[in-house]
Amino acid sequence: MSQTNSSQFKVEVTDVCKRYNIYDKPVDRLKELVTRNRLCCHREYWALRDINVQFPKGVTALIGPNGSGKSTLLQIIAGVLEPTSGTVERRGRITAILELGAGFQPDYSGRENVILNGMILGISREEMETRIESIAEFAEIGDFFDQPIKTYSSGMVVRLAFATAVSVEPEILLVDEAMAVGDQNFQTKCRDHIWKMKQSGKTIIFVTHDMDMVRSWCDQAVLLNGGQTVKVGDVNEVVEAFEDLMNHHEKVAVKRFTAPAEAAKAGV
Numbered sequence: 001m002s003q004t005n006s007s008q009f010k011v012e013v014t015d016v017c018k019r020y021n022i023y024d025k026p027v028d029r030l031k032e033l034v035t036r037n038r039l040c041c042h043r044e045y046w047a048l049r050d051i052n053v054q055f056p057k058g059v060t061a062l063i064g065p066n067g068s069g070k071s072t073l074l075q076i077i078a079g080v081l082e083p084t085s086g087t088v089e090r091r092g093r094i095t096a097i098l099e100l101g102a103g104f105q106p107d108y109s110g111r112e113n114v115i116l117n118g119m120i121l122g123i124s125r126e127e128m129e130t131r132i133e134s135i136a137e138f139a140e141i142g143d144f145f146d147q148p149i150k151t152y153s154s155g156m157v158v159r160l161a162f163a164t165a166v167s168v169e170p171e172i173l174l175v176d177e178a179m180a181v182g183d184q185n186f187q188t189k190c191r192d193h194i195w196k197m198k199q200s201g202k203t204i205i206f207v208t209h210d211m212d213m214v215r216s217w218c219d220q221a222v223l224l225n226g227g228q229t230v231k232v233g234d235v236n237e238v239v240e241a242f243e244d245l246m247n248h249h250e251k252v253a254v255k256r257f258t259a260p261a262e263a264a265k266a267g268v
Helices: 026-034 070-078 110-120 125-139 142-146 154-167 184-199 211-217 235-265
Strands: 009-022 043-056 058-063 085-090 094-097 172-176 203-207 220-225 228-233
Touching (some): 009 203, 043 070, 043 220, 058 070, 058 211, 058 235, 070 094, 070 172, 070 203, 110 125, 125 154, 154 184, 172 184, 184 211, 211 235, 220 235
Parallel strands (some): 058 203, 094 172
Antiparallel strands (some): 009 043
C-alpha cells in the first residue's frame, strides 16, 4: 500500500491475535513457573485471531455477540493490552473510554484525575489546568468535581471520563459502551459532541449493541464472532449479517432448551 493510501487510515490493525492462558487452579500457574514451563498446566483461549482491519476517518462500530472480542480489540487499539502477535499502527493522539472508571484513581478527586489523565497522555499539567473549567462544565457534576472518585455514581464517572477524553482534542476516540450509562440528556450531549468530531474529520471507534445508532451514525462497521472477523465494511450489510448471526444463536439456544423437555415428554 502506498504512503498516500495508507495515510487515510488513522488506525491499522494487522494480523492481531490475543491469547490467554486459562488455569483451572491457581497452583497450576505456580507449577509452570517452578518447572519453567516444561510442565503445561493451562488451556489456551484465543480472544482474537488474525484480525486485519483498517479504520478511516469517521465513525466505525465494533459489533458482535457477547464474548466475540470487541472490547479486547478496542483495548489493544488503545494500548491497554498488548497483542500476542500482530501490530497496531495509530496515527494521531488517541484517547479512550473503556471500562467504567478505568484509569481513574478512586482516592483522588475528579480535578486531580483529570490532570493525571492528561499527563499520562503526554499533556503538561499547565495545559490541562487551562482546560479544567471547560471539562468541569461539560461533565456537569458540580461540587463532586473536587471530591474523591470513589464517592461518584456510575453516571458521574462516565460524565467525567467522557469530558476528559474529548477535552484533549484527540484525533482518535475509542468508546466501549460508555454512552449506555447515565441519563438521556447526557447521552444526547455525548452523541452531539461525537457528531461534531465526525464532521471535523476525527476517527471514532466504538463498541455498541445499539443497531439503530450504528445504522444512523456509522460510516463503517466491523462484525466479530468468536474472536474472528466475520464482515467489515458497509454498515447495512454488516448489521444484517449480525442480525442473521444472532437469530442463528437464538434458534440454537431454543433448541438446546426445549430438547430436554421434549425428551422427558417422550419418556426418554
